[in-house]
Amino acid sequence: QIPGKRVWAVLYRDSARSSARLELQEGAERPRRTEPGRRLVRLSDCVHVARAGGDAACPKDTVPFLLETTERRSEAAEWIQRLCELAFPVRELELLGGVG
Template identity: 50%
Template sequence: MEDAAVKQGFMYFQQQQTFGKKWRRFRAVLYRQSGCALARLELQDSPEKLRRGEAARRVIRLSDCLRVTEASGEASSPRDTSAFFLETKDRLYLLATPTAERSSWIQAICLLAFPWPPARNLL
């Protein structure tokens, strides 16, 4: 059974390389938690790379998310995009989306990562 996507589009991910940093474009799909899957943000390579067998896929579990904030001082993002940070228990991600979509991505991620009211353990 396929999970329903909450939001999808294109997103850039900044990768650290041997000689500096590089922005890489991914197809981003945001999924809500279901009975058989965690809430997550999946970054998938382009279909062209899938056909050649080079595709990469990153899965960021939203249950590990600590904060999501705008990166207003991050001038190095690709043209016509705005950057934001997504911090998890293990890593700090620098992501960029088209400027007009940044707020909606941040809001959607926050709604899934930090649900309110918090779930209660009923023992």
């Protein structure tokens, strides 16, 4: 998230009608269920949760945190792969199996 941007988060436990999830909505006001831009994170997709470094811009009595999901982890892996391909191009001979 961008520092200073407010995000409402509502945590729901597992129930007979839905799975455990975190619902996120950007904005300064409490979200309504029908508003566009609402994002759902299934807790079963969470890989890592940790407290983020403190930010002076955070409202009093709040704690910023990092939430890594399987989706974000795979996106990060794809970005790293693409960056490596562009930053460290493989010579054509190496691609063809030749020694260079």
